Amino acid sequence: MFEAVSRRAELPAGRPVAVLCAGGLRSSTVISALQRHGVGALHNVTGGMSAWVKAGYGVTRRAAPPSTKAPASTGVPLVDCRGLSCPWPSMKLAKAIVEVAPGATVEVLATDPGAPADVETFTRRTGHRIVERSESGGVLRFVVQRAQ
Amino acid sequence: MGAALSGQYAAVFGRPWPVWGAAVLVATVNVFLFAFDRPWTASDGARNWGDWVLTGLGLAHRPDLVAPWLYSGSLLNVGVLLGGLTAALLSREFAIRVPPRGEAVKGVGGGLLMGAGAMLAFGCNIGGFFSAVSALSLSGFAMMLGLGLGAFLGLRYLLWELVRKPTWSSGPARVYAAPAANVPSRQPLAGVLLAALLLATPFLYARTGYHAQGIFLLFGVVFGVIFQRSRFCLVRAFREPFMTGDAEHTRAAALALAVSVLGFAILKFADLKDKGDWVFPGAGVGALAGGTLFGVGMTLAGGCGAGSIWRAGEGQVKLWLTLVTFALGASLTRLALVQTGALQKLGWAVFLPSALGWGASLVLTLAILAVWALLATWNEDARIVSSLE
Structure with missing residues (x-):
């Protein structure tokens, strides 16, 4: 603006x-x-x-550049845990995952190097699945799919 | 040869270390440290920093104060910080992570509670609980109860905040100095240089006539590296059963304590160490209330006495703030306890073998640890107390 x-x-x-x-x-x-x-x-x-x-009209998208910024709304709910320490990634993920339909996904962004352990423990205990993970410029990204 | 080297490097600095292995290592190094001089605690060094700052500002008078660069407790903490930094650099995990404002507030408040709690209990969760239980001091067990209650209460608060005040844990965050994508990072090189410098410190200290100081620093570095690489965490050991129900860190903590208890017992039984070492007059209201305050504080901060320090080392700004208020809170609380005379009324100093005999003390201690680990493991499947499922 x-x-x-x-x-x-x-x-x-x-x-x-x-x-x-x-x-x-x-x-x-x-x-x-x-x-x-x-x-x-x-x-x-x-x-x-x-x-x-x-309305059914076509669009062409530019390939997303690698960025530390949150990706623009893609319809997948974003769980933003950047700057937050343990145990926020698992707590915020727990809250967000029950708000999507079974089989749908949420995206988690985190900067705490402990976040992988947090997200892995949470998904192992609850049956949800990490379907995608990446790291860029110190920001860890996980896509978690809600259990059916 | 090069492939073997990079394979080993990835095993040590590319993947996290097994938690139970790290727990046994921490316990073993703590026994060595006790044999060398004194067991590990974080609050003692933090209080030394706080005292030093307050004395420098003219707000406190401590003629007997040892300078932080010469004091064993302070050097252990500096070592843990630099160890966390070295391990984070070597594994390309270092970055300066600036938290949103609400998160910073929890870091500050958590640190204050930790400082106050640690002084009431005669030590943080490392000195007042881990090392005190290892030394068979009744106060350590009282603090354990307090820490469990405090972690539970702290987690209740966080869950309330998650639902009722979501803005307190969101907002703009910043990351600086993280390894860039697609470019080989210089962090491992910096880590190697820092490690070499740290290994040289005992020799540098010895040249100025101080022979033990550099060794305390290196002990701290070893703790910092083990914790950073494994993320073995005593907050998690107390909190996680109430949260996701996962009991891995609880079992690891019980195992670490069992190893440390046996090591300390051997040193004391064989008269290599004084029976009264690390037995605190806090068995009573001091360790219970102190443990509870500390438990709430460490849950808000996201790091215990040790965890705050090594996480500060890997660049988490929230824990920098925690360290500052932890140090000042400890220093001011201790001052208040001494001036009001309350320090003598916090509880009894009970060395378990003096009351129960060696055999019964060891059996009882190991039984308590086994029950702790078993209850947490049973809850993994029974899901009685876990709240995040």
Whole structure:
């Protein structure tokens, strides 16, 4: 949002501008912020990209760069344990996993080197399954599938 | 040759060490340390740091204070910290991990409770519990009860926070100096250099006329490396049965205590060590209340007396904060206990063999440890007290 405000001079003058995000909420806050800075003729794309996808139109995605930031919403609930120490990864995972359907997955991000032991112990005890794990720039990532 | 070397390197620094093996190693090294001079404790060194800071600020008067770079307890702690750092570097696990604000608050509060609890119980979970039980001091068993209760209460709090105050454990976190992806990390090289420097410290200390100091530091380094590589954890030993129900660390802790008890008993029975060594006048309200406070504190902090130090070494900023308040809390609590005269009213100093005889004391102690491990193991399948399933 701040980037949009600071780069407002790059907007084409005298032409209508449509602002687009994933769902329509962030674009509306960007519009309010730009309007406070005197930018006019702004249109919000209600529903955003998710409405576009829902309506059956195609999209092309850029390959995700390796990043320490949380991946943008992919529909998989994110259990963010970055910066948290033991026992938070297993506690937050325990809370999140029962909120998805059996067989569905949640994604855990953690920075504590003890997190693998935490997640492994929890899944061994509960029957859920670690289906994917990776590490990048000090952030550990697990995808855990809820038991059927 | 190169393949064999990298294979061994991966076995030691690429994969975690078995927890039970680490437990036996810790216990054995602790017996060696007692034979050398004194058993391990973390709170004694932490209090030394706190005293040193308060004296420097003119807030306390301790003419008998030994400087942290010469005091055995302090050097053991510094060793554990640097050992945790060395092991983390060698296994590419070092990174400065800055916690969200709510998590930092728990680190600070946990440290204060740990400092106060450790002074009431005459030691943290290492000195007041692990080494005290090993020395057959009744106070160690009283603290064990307190630690169990405290870990239970601390976990109840965390579960409440998880459901009722989810924002207190979320927020922006930062990671610095982590190994970058797809680039060979320089961390192992730094680890090798640090290890070489640490191995040289006994010789450097000896040149200035201090012969034991560097050896205390190395003992600490050994503890730090074993703990970092295995993540053997006494918080987990007390907390996990109430959480996921997993009893691996509880069994490992009981095994470590059994080894350490036998080692200490041999040293005392053979008159190589004084019978009264590490027998504290805390059997009573001191060890029970102190253990409970300490148990709550270590659960909030996510690291016990030892765990806070080696986790600080691997770059967890939350535990840096815990260490600061642990040291200051210990120092201030001890000062208050001395000035109010409460220090003499915390309990009795009971050396079990003086009351029950050697045979009965050892049988009873080993039986208590076996029952602890068995109860936790039974609960693994029975799932009576575990809450996260």
